[in-house]
Amino acid sequence: MAKLLSARPRIGVGMGTCGAGNGAEGVYQSFAELIDRQGRDVKLASVGCFGFCAQEPLVNVRIPGRPLVILRRVDASDAQRILDDIAAGRVTEDLALCKIEEWDHLTAHVLYGSGYPKIPSWQEIPFFKPQKKIVLRNCGLISPDDIEEYIAVGGYQSLYKVLIDAHPEMVIEQLKASKLRGRGGAGFLTGLKWEFLRKAVSERKFVICNADEGDPGAYMNRNEIESDPHSLLEGMIIGGYVMGASEGIIYVRAEYPLAVHRLNRAIEQARQSGVLGDNIFGRGFKFDIHLVEGAGAFVCGEETALIASLEDYAGRPRPRPPFPAQEGLWRQPTNINNVETWYNVAPIVSKGPAWFSETGSAKSAGTKVFSLVGKITNTGLVEVPMGTPLKTFIYDIGEGGPRGKHVKAV
Amino acid sequence: MAATTAQSALSQEEQTFADRTIVGHCGKPGALLGILQQIQEHHPHKYLTAEILEYVAEKADIPLARIYSVATFFAQFNLDPQGEHSICICRGTACHTHGSRSLLQRLRHELGLPDDDAEQTSVTTPDGRFSVRVVACFGQCALAPVMEVDHAIFGHVNEQTLERELQHLGRTK
Numbered sequence: 001m002a003k004l005l006s007a008r009p010r011i012g013v014g015m016g017t018c019g020a021g022n023g024a025e026g027v028y029q030s031f032a033e034l035i036d037r038q039g040r041d042v043k044l045a046s047v048g049c050f051g052f053c054a055q056e057p058l059v060n061v062r063i064p065g066r067p068l069v070i071l072r073r074v075d076a077s078d079a080q081r082i083l084d085d086i087a088a089g090r091v092t093e094d095l096a097l098c099k100i101e102e103w104d105h106l107t108a109h110v111l112y113g114s115g116y117p118k119i120p121s122w123q124e125i126p127f128f129k130p131q132k133k134i135v136l137r138n139c140g141l142i143s144p145d146d147i148e149e150y151i152a153v154g155g156y157q158s159l160y161k162v163l164i165d166a167h168p169e170m171v172i173e174q175l176k177a178s179k180l181r182g183r184g185g186a187g188f189l190t191g192l193k194w195e196f197l198r199k200a201v202s203e204r205k206f207v208i209c210n211a212d213e214g215d216p217g218a219y220m221n222r223n224e225i226e227s228d229p230h231s232l233l234e235g236m237i238i239g240g241y242v243m244g245a246s247e248g249i250i251y252v253r254a255e256y257p258l259a260v261h262r263l264n265r266a267i268e269q270a271r272q273s274g275v276l277g278d279n280i281f282g283r284g285f286k287f288d289i290h291l292v293e294g295a296g297a298f299v300c301g302e303e304t305a306l307i308a309s310l311e312d313y314a315g316r317p318r319p320r321p322p323f324p325a326q327e328g329l330w331r332q333p334t335n336i337n338n339v340e341t342w343y344n345v346a347p348i349v350s351k352g353p354a355w356f357s358e359t360g361s362a363k364s365a366g367t368k369v370f371s372l373v374g375k376i377t378n379t380g381l382v383e384v385p386m387g388t389p390l391k392t393f394i395y396d397i398g399e400g401g402p403r404g405k406h407v408k409a410v
Numbered sequence: 411m412a413a414t415t416a417q418s419a420l421s422q423e424e425q426t427f428a429d430r431t432i433v434g435h436c437g438k439p440g441a442l443l444g445i446l447q448q449i450q451e452h453h454p455h456k457y458l459t460a461e462i463l464e465y466v467a468e469k470a471d472i473p474l475a476r477i478y479s480v481a482t483f484f485a486q487f488n489l490d491p492q493g494e495h496s497i498c499i500c501r502g503t504a505c506h507t508h509g510s511r512s513l514l515q516r517l518r519h520e521l522g523l524p525d526d527d528a529e530q531t532s533v534t535t536p537d538g539r540f541s542v543r544v545v546a547c548f549g550q551c552a553l554a555p556v557m558e559v560d561h562a563i564f565g566h567v568n569e570q571t572l573e574r575e576l577q578h579l580g581r582t583k
Contacts, residue, residue: 017549017550021553216551217551218547293444310443315483371551373504374503375507375508
């Protein structure tokens with residue numbers, strides 16, 4: 001926690017691929033050089049993406065005791081005056097998008113401080129107003145490269161709780177009660193799906209994360225992984241324990257090199273910290289994760305085709321039944337879930353199913369992350385309760401077509 | 411018999427690299443994908459030769475027919491030598507609405523490549539300098555239209571930035 005709420009001012013530069021594509025790397029370099037050359041007492045971190053792609057590069061600035069402020073469209077040439085402002089104890093108002101006085105990471109609560117009356121709070125901004133961040137709870141705030149920051153916001157506590165309680169059936173009951181449905185699009189009840197695998201009898205079982213997000217226009221999974229890879233790992237380790245699998249596989253598109261890189265680093269750190277390995281938290285549970293890169297076939301997003309490609313065949317779908325929970329990878333019982341489904345696991349364990357099902361609609365609990373792109377004013381990634389009307393996306397969050405133009409198709 | 415022919419066409423270095431790669435992936439899920447990806451990346455022209463496919467079949471004990479099936483099924487694998495520079499234009503929906511089709515046509519025109527409505531395959535200029543390909547979506551939709559040049563992503567590309575990048579790469583035309 002000391003890293004996030006340090007006694008020194010902290011600058012976090014949004015370094016997802018979107019940020020990088022908009023010049024965030026230059027911004028980071030600029031800060032780094034100036035901080036070093038001028039001996040500034042400021043901590044510089046690279047964080048993930050907060051979701052407002054149209055305003056990238058985003059930089060968050062926190063002076064101890066004061067709210068976190070998100071600066072928008074920051075250019076490398078702005079670095080000097082931002083640093084000067086920090087040194088003088090003020091915020092660069094003309095670049096300020098919004099402030100965050102406190103943040104609920106769901107697994108932890110962070111109080112930044114109050115202040116800056118002239119800057120709107122993040123939920124007062126049209127783009128953020130209807131949003132509720134469950135899946136994206138850490139994105140853009142913590143550094144994805146540092147497991148300690150993940151732990152600081154309560155990361156891996158849900159896993160710990162699950163292992164200490166040692167009642168895997170209870171976790172399945174929680175998932176069923178939460179009414180979480182698969183986020184890959186088919187929307188099958190996750191709790192039920194996990195129960196199938198748990199009940200399957202086999203020496204060897206697998207859990208797989210389908211990160212082969214190929215739908216044009218969709219990049220939610222990419223951002224989730226790039227900005228907060230440990231949430232995915234935690235979800236899978238919990239899943240492995242509960243379903244009786246000791247092997248996890250993440251299948252990522254080759255077109256997402258930064259996501260691959262961040263995942264590899266996260267897995268490495270997780271192994272070093274003992275949350276992956278032969279004896280997790282000393283509870284005798286063995287689990288490890290293997291990363292596989294896709295090779296450019298859209299169809300491998302379909303679970304049986306994905307499995308076929310893991311078995312060294314061309315990625316051609318296979319008839320179901322048998323379903324993967326009965327006969328999956330190498331005909332062993334296998335559970336496959338979408339990236340975003342896994343991200344919902346730790347919050348549900350932490351806050352309980354009743355909390356989760358309060359959000360969303362009667363048929364679909366929780367939230368969903370959407371990408372808002374194309375010819376619209378505000379582009380980015382938004383997370384809203386299930387059941388949010390299309391108009392809210394287009395006219396409230398998106399603020400309509402660019403320069404007042406009519407939106408004709410979605 | 412086939413293995414010996416393949417072996418003699420490969421350099422010692424290629425064989426050693428292939429051996430190490432195969433051993434490293436053996437028994438793991440997605441082994442063949444990983445093996446072919448690493449071997450292709452290792453080749454200076456970023457492609458898989460017929461000889462290396464035969465070699466992998468022999469050493470990894472996978473039927474050659476299946477290896478060929480995988481190598482031809484997945485868009486990432488090249489069976490022909492690629493150009494020094496690889497340019498990939500995104501043809502996803504968001505990029506399409508931001509004009510990536512005309513960008514692709516312009517790129518092909520600039521490099522003297524024929525227009526191809528099907529946009530299916532990777533095309534390489536005769537002098538071996540540039541390969542042009544498309545991808546269905548990079549997942550960088552807020553940066554539309556997107557182009558990738560030698561593993562670097564460029565966003566908000568227009569004809570000027572395309573031209574500038576081609577100049578930077580020293581296009582001779």
